[in-house]
Every structure is written in structure tokens, then in C-alpha cells.
Amino acid sequence: MSTAAPHAHGVHFGRLDIQNVGMGVGILMIVVGILGFIPGITMQYGDLQFLGPNSHAMFLGLFQVSMLLNIVQLAIGATGWAMSRTGMGARNFLMAFGALYIVLSVYGLSVGVDSAANFLSLNTADNWTHMVLGVLMIAAGWMFSRHLADEKK
DSSP: OOSOOTTSTTEETTEEHHHHHHHHHHHHHHHHHHHTTSBTTEETGGGOOSSSTTOOEEETTTEEEOHHHHHHHHHHHHHHHHHTTSHHHHHHHHHHHHHHHHHHHHHHHHHOTTSTTOTTOOOHHHHHHHHHHHHHHHHHHHHHHTTHHHHHO
């Protein structure tokens, strides 16, 4: 089906479900990136560094953040929002950036919190959250895009 009819399977608000999921993840990442710069939401804001393990600012008091990590979250969110204008773009965003989050998680877990190689200022909560987010993004990209080929016919 080439049009987004209100009765079409998996179409809401004139967009495919995969587009809505991709945009939702993109918007979530933009919000997280912005909130990472707001004192009060980010505890120990005075300890916020541009990069490295010496940034001891804590988003929601749980996730260690740096300015670079906040900027990366904003960039990922903007990319997701832009790519989700099409079904295949949303699928590609969810799959590729889901894989990136998994790689980031494995990297963070392997270098350790206090290592100089921890340039994004990731702690254990960040690493496991990125792992779960990456797996969920890939799963959503796969599940919601199974019918994209049918939609094009």
C-alpha cells in the first residue's frame, strides 16, 4: 500500500508504526541531551566537564554525563527524527544506532569507569542502559519493518 490511509495496518497519524517509533526514540534522545545540560536535573552540575572520566555530573542522579555525551545524544536524536521521515529511514536509524549503542555499551564496560579511555564519561548505569536501549532499538527496527516490503507494493 503506498498511501497512509487511516485504516491501513500499522499506520497512525499518517505515518507507519516504524516511523513513529523512530521519531519517538529520536525525540527521547533530544530530550535527554537537553536535560543533561540543566542543573537540578543533572546533579553535581558544577562537575560537568566537556569529556573524560573526570566529569562527575550525574543525570537524574544516576547516569554520569559529560558535555560531549549530551551533544552525542542530541545528534543521535536529531538524526533519528530526520531519518524517520520515511519507513526505511526509521528502520535504518533504529538498526544502525541500536548497534552503535550496543558497541558503546561493550566499550564502556570493557574500558572501565575511571579509565582515561572513558572519554564520554560513562558509568555502569549508562553502559547497561545503552545495552538495553540498543537491543530494544534493533528489535523494534526488525519487528516494525517486517511489512515495509508489502507496503511498497
